[in-house]
Every structure is written in structure tokens, then in C-alpha cells.
Amino acid sequence: MKLTLKIKLLPDNIQFDLLKNTIIEANNACNEISDIAFSKKIFNQFKLHKETYYVIRNKFNLSAQMVARCLSKVADSYKLDKKIKRVFRPLGSISYDSRILSYSANNTISIWTVGGRIKGLPFVCHNPKYLPYIKGEADLVFKKGKFYLFQTVEIPEEDVKDIEEFIGVDFGQTDIAVLSDGTNYNSETLKKVRKKYSKVRASIQSKGTKGSKKLLKRLSGREKRFVSINNHTISKQIVAKAKAENKGIAIEDLTNIRKTAKCKSKAQKTELNRWSFYQLRQFLAYKCTLNGVKLVLIPPAYTSQTCNFCNHIGIRNGKRFKCENCGNIADADHNAANNIAAWGVSVNTPEKSTMYCSFHI
Numbered sequence: 001m002k003l004t005l006k007i008k009l010l011p012d013n014i015q016f017d018l019l020k021n022t023i024i025e026a027n028n029a030c031n032e033i034s035d036i037a038f039s040k041k042i043f044n045q046f047k048l049h050k051e052t053y054y055v056i057r058n059k060f061n062l063s064a065q066m067v068a069r070c071l072s073k074v075a076d077s078y079k080l081d082k083k084i085k086r087v088f089r090p091l092g093s094i095s096y097d098s099r100i101l102s103y104s105a106n107n108t109i110s111i112w113t114v115g116g117r118i119k120g121l122p123f124v125c126h127n128p129k130y131l132p133y134i135k136g137e138a139d140l141v142f143k144k145g146k147f148y149l150f151q152t153v154e155i156p157e158e159d160v161k162d163i164e165e166f167i168g169v170d171f172g173q174t175d176i177a178v179l180s181d182g183t184n185y186n187s188e189t190l191k192k193v194r195k196k197y198s199k200v201r202a203s204i205q206s207k208g209t210k211g212s213k214k215l216l217k218r219l220s221g222r223e224k225r226f227v228s229i230n231n232h233t234i235s236k237q238i239v240a241k242a243k244a245e246n247k248g249i250a251i252e253d254l255t256n257i258r259k260t261a262k263c264k265s266k267a268q269k270t271e272l273n274r275w276s277f278y279q280l281r282q283f284l285a286y287k288c289t290l291n292g293v294k295l296v297l298i299p300p301a302y303t304s305q306t307c308n309f310c311n312h313i314g315i316r317n318g319k320r321f322k323c324e325n326c327g328n329i330a331d332a333d334h335n336a337a338n339n340i341a342a343w344g345v346s347v348n349t350p351e352k353s354t355m356y357c358s359f360h361i
């Protein structure tokens with residue numbers, strides 16, 4: 001499967017200027033190409049290449065391959081809409097392929113710039129285990145005074161094993177996630193951190209100074225990073241558990257999230273909550289694929305209201321679930337996770353389904 005690896009470059013002052021000038025030069029060329037494309041209504045990459053290649057090579061200090069990358073960037077930008085002329089920011093990201101960027105075993109790269117190739121440029125990467133799987137293009141990105149490569153990697157997936165049982169995962173009604181075996185990933189630490197941020201935010205907002213908008217933006221970035229790390233940890237643990245127990249993972253199918261938005265609204269009332277919730281699902285999905293763990297999506301209807309013992313519709317009240325048919329009283333999220341796990345088996349092997357009938361009650 002394809003993932004994007006974030007690689008931080010560590011250039012010295014001279015290399016820093018070379019990288020920056022390269023980005024500026026390439027974006028200038030993109031704007032020139034875009035001018036021609038828009039005025040002559042040529043949007044096809046091959047035709048655009050024919051029309052502009054020599055003009056661009058003569059006017060800009062760019063290698064043949066870099067011009068090709070620029071042409072591709074411009075052609076791509078017009079794919080969805082040809083009515084508005086595309087303008088590229090001077091420091092917007094530019095793309096590299098293996099002909100103008102290569103990696104060495106000692107964590108350095110060789111990269112083409114307007115001043116020639118920089119060789120032995122050091123970098124750091126948080127996921128070095130993925131470095132051997134580098135394949136395809138990378139974007140050179142200048143962000144907050146630092147250079148990064150967002151490099152595509154293609155990681156071999158493990159074969160999905162045949163399994164019979166599922167771990168049901170219920171997301172974020174009162175906790176971040178509850179598993180059908182009762183494991184609870186609560187949000188206490190997360191809540192504390194977010195409370196702290198919301199206090200700081202309120203005090204900044206009340207001052208209403210010029211710099212406050214910038215500061216608020218930086219705060220939300222930090223908060224998001226904290227949530228991300230948390231989501232990585234949780235999804236990693238759930239997938240590792242499923243793999244160790246030779247089970248699959250079942251989650252609710254929220255393709256039609258709008259229909260279920262009402263019953264989910266409590267825990268996901270803030271934008272960050274919704275963002276975090278989707279991110280956790282995405283992390284879980286890609287980690288399943290990487291590790292050969294089967295992931296099934298089950299219809300979300302009734303999972304939080306159906307009794308896990310007798311399949312009757314019960315009453316959910318906050319964290320408590322009560323079934324008036326059989327007297328079952330349970331943690332509401334745990335009951336939901338059990339339903340999701342049972343549904344997982346139904347979806348995986350339809351002949352074992354015991355839950356369809358309950359929906360007609």
C-alpha cells in the first residue's frame with residue numbers, strides 16, 4: 001500500500017538558499033507555463049510540453065527533468081477546472097522523481113537544485129523502517145522555515161488471514177474507543193490537555209491582539225499533533241491485539257455519516273472531535289491493511305440501542321444501557337462494541353448471521 005513518509009531535511013545555510021531558490025524558480029516557471037496554457041487553451045500535458053518546453057528551458061534555470069515536473073504540475077492543476085487561471089505561490093511545494101532525487105544508505109539525499117546537485121544532504125525521519133520502500137515521487141515542501149520531503153513509499157502488505165472472530169470497536173460516544181473485550185481507551189488525558197488548550201485559547205481571544213490569530217493557529221496545530229500521536233497509539237494497539245488473537249476488526253460503516261450524525265453529535269460536536277474521529281478510523285484502516293488484519297464495516301443502525309444478549313432494542317442513557325426484555329444492564333459503549341463484533345461475523349460469513357432478524361422487531 002502507498003503511504004507518504006515525512007522526511008525533514010537538514011541543510012546548511014548554502015544548501016538552504018539553493019533549495020529555496022529552486023522552489024521559487026520552479027514556481028515562476030509554473031506560472032509562465034500556466035499563462036501560456038490558459039491564454040492558448042492548451043491543457044493536455046503532451047501538447048503543453050510541445051508548446052512551452054523550449055521557452056521555459058531558455059528562460060529559467062531548470063533542468064530538463066524539473067521542467068517536465070513543472071509541466072506535469074500545471075497540467076494536473078487544470079484537470080478539474082479550466083475556467084480559472086492557476087497561479088502558483090512562490091514557495092509552494094514542487095515535485096521530484098528518482099531522476100532528480102535519490103537516497104543513500106547513510107540517511108542523506110542527493111537532490112537537484114538551481115545550483116547543481118547537492119550531494120550528502122542529511123535528513124531525519126520518524127519512520128526509518130519505511131525508508132527501504134521508497135518508490136515514486138516526492139514533494140519538496142517549505143514550511144515554517146524548514147524543508148521537508150513528502151515521499152511516496154510502497155509498503156508490502158501482509159496476506160489477510162482467514163479468521164472467524166472479530167474485535168468490535170465502538171468509537172467515541174463517551175470514550176475514544178471501546179472494544180468488545182471490554183478494553184476502554186478513555187479520553188481523560190486527552191480531555192485534560194484539551195481543557196488546558198481551551199483555557200489558553202480563551203485568554204488569548206479575550207486580549208484580541210494582532211498576534212492572537214497567529215498564536216491561535218499555532219495552538220490548534222499543536223493540539224492536533226497531540227491528538228494524532230494519541231490516535232496512532234490507540235490504532236496500533238487495537239491492530240496488534242487483533243493480530244495476536246487471530247481476529248478481525250469490525251467497525252461501523254459511516255459512509256453515510258450524515259444519516260447517523262444525530263446520534264453521534266454529542267461526542268463529536270466540535271470540529272476537532274470529528275477530525276480526530278475520522279483520523280482514528282483512517283489510521284486503523286491502513287494499519288489493518290499493512291498487518292494483514294481483516295477489517296469489516298458493518299451497518300451502523302441500532303448498534304448502540306440493540307441488546308447484545310437478546311437482540312431487542314433497549315434504552316441507552318448516557319453511559320448506561322438497559323434492556324427491558326432480558327434485564328441486561330451494561331456499559332453502553334461495551335454493549336455497542338459487542339454488537340459490532342457480532343455483526344462482523346455476520347458480514348464475514350453470512351450463514352452465521354443471527355442479527356438480521358432483530359432489525360425487524
Ligand SMILES: [Zn+2]
Nearest residue numbers: 307310323326
Ligand atoms: Zn436484552
